[in-house]
Amino acid sequence: MTTDKFTGQVAIVTGAGQGIGFEIAKQLSLGGADVLLNDLSYDLAVQASSAINALGGNCHPLVGDASDIDFIQQMVDEAVHRFGKVTIAIANAGITLFGDFLNYPQQSLQSVMNLNLQGSFFLAQRVARQIITQKSGGSILFMSSVTGHQAHQDLAAYGMTKAALEMLAKSLVVELSQHQITVNTVAPGATLTERTMEDAGYQNTWSRITPMGRAATVEDVANAVLFLVSPQARHITGQNLIVDGGWTAVSTSPY
Template sequence: MITNKFSGQVAIVTGAGQGIGFEIAKQLSVAGASVLLNDLSKELATQAADAINSMGGNCYPIHGDASNIDFIQQMIDEAVQRYGKLTIAIANAGITLFGDFLNYPAQSLQSVMNLNLQGSFFLAQRAARQIVKQKSGGSILFMSSVTGHQAHQDLAAYGMTKAALEMLAKSLVVELSQHQITVNTVAPGATLTERTLEDAGYQKTWARITPMGRAATVEDVANAVLFLVSPDARHITGQNLVVDGGWTAVSTSPY
């Protein structure tokens, strides 16, 4: 965990009630940042913030739909009202809806596009507006995926959105670098979370086909995120960091 590098920083982390998002929010807060923690579930958001605060962090829960543009602005306003500014925005919220391409329903596609792309795009836009107003610089980070690099069965829609986020990060370099705002992505591979561990064979399967011999932990992914939004990465922008234990180098199918 990176320590003593986020004092005075204010971050929004979406989809952070559990899993990777929670670990990111926890590490940021324990390392000195004030964190607005979002989740669609009020219960998860509250429990997560309470857990982080019990560790000595400074974290405030805000529940709502991270794909909704009005709610995104509400999060920005809440961060500024509560903490005086915003310096870091992490678009972690996303949805994975499996389905074969020939029968993939329009409703599923719209759901994936709304959260993964619209939510990320407008969080970046509204956060950037606030950071530009402050004239202080800052960091925006999108959560991508190895499925944006390698084809994965039944994830055409999801993989498409993740590849798009990496292009968005590159595109924003042109518009936001002059304001000292970095924009990067992290692409996790198989990661052990509450959701993935519901699959009894998940951990064993990915340990077998990952060159490093195990799936990632949430700490592995959060460590990469914290580096890219830290002062150590102020000259890194428009980049993607893959955290997959080498899986994309060999791309062995779990099927």
Template sequence: MTANNFKDQVAIVTGAGQGIGFEIAKQLSLAGACVLLNDLSEELTAQASDKINALGCNCYPLAGNAADLDFIQQMVDVAVRQFGKLTIAIANAGITLFGDFLDYPAESFQSVLNLNLQGSFFLAQRASRQIIQQKSGGSILFMSSVTGHQAHKHLAAYGMTKAGLEMLAKSLVVELSPYQITVNSVAPGATLTERTMEDAGYQDTWSRITPMGRPATVQDVANAVLFLVSPQANHITGQNIIVDGGWTAVSTSPY
């Protein structure tokens, strides 16, 4: 994205204290957007916002639970109060809880659904209401996963939610296109983040089984996201982009 490609745009990015979400928030900010940056952790939210603002950008931190309906509305209200409007909402916050299907606890199932589906659904709803009120048009983006396309051991609940988000993006085309709101999703494959790099063998394993010879970087995923919420993609809606170096084409198991 070129500098100032997002001038006069205002975005909410959830789950952006580190990893993919942070990179999305940073790249949007560097491209001219005003960004409300959210994470559950107050410390990560503040640190991430400080890093972006140190680059000369306009990023506002707001820590809180992106699955909570009242807090979702608060994010929209604060974005509008801080920046005057809202034009982009990126539902990046999500939780991965591994577990054998036969023993998977209801508590884990509910936690995954609450954040991955409820949080994403209602951020899209509340952001869309604001965008419609403004008559400005805008973009909604959901963060899916390759596990929404290919079976992955011990991720039945997680994969189900990610497939659901892609269907949600398609469904909302019918409801939001009349208001010039695009709705898309991005499905990352194996990606190098602070969390995944805690696994000593992660990079080597995914480099071996990914056709392009390496896992994704957070920049790879952010590039796809920024394209889909940019003016260059204003006639693309209801679509999903997989960013996995070709892994879903061969689906070699990491196990």
């Protein structure tokens, strides 16, 4: 999608070196936004930004840990320094660590909570502070998951964090609406990315059990995200949009 609906906007997208995050950053940039693209991997961040710029976008990479509070502030400062402001934040960075509940280790739980929750919480906080200072209004979006709605084997910790992000979005309606800041979530279901396609049976399995007959593409998810941070959604806040081809309506297990 190439439009000019994001002209004049400045976005931070975390975990955007590949997959859903990359597609979001690409579509925002091709829609006219200046984009600060974050990833933990130097190679992925640089390659992703270069690819977007080659298509005519304006994207700058910033490598670092999106769960680290000091680095989160650095992202905001860098966006303001380079582009003059921040108006959109997409907390896309996240980690999935499978494990059965009875044997789930503390280190895994802490890692999942640090990135999925702490990183998202403080990105929203620091971006909101900047938007309030600017008096510009803006949009914050958290990346949730269908596992925040339906129990999924070996994902108790991950699903817990995703459900929490949806409650955080609702809570921030009370805190941020007076500043014209919308806060929403998107909950993808099975999605074809570089990571999920490492599983040889992933696409066939999820195509079979998804009512629409296929897993989502990264474009499917990015289109939902872009709508919620676009001018067309300025009166939508505290909401969650599930993008799963109908899977949560039937919740057929892949196992």
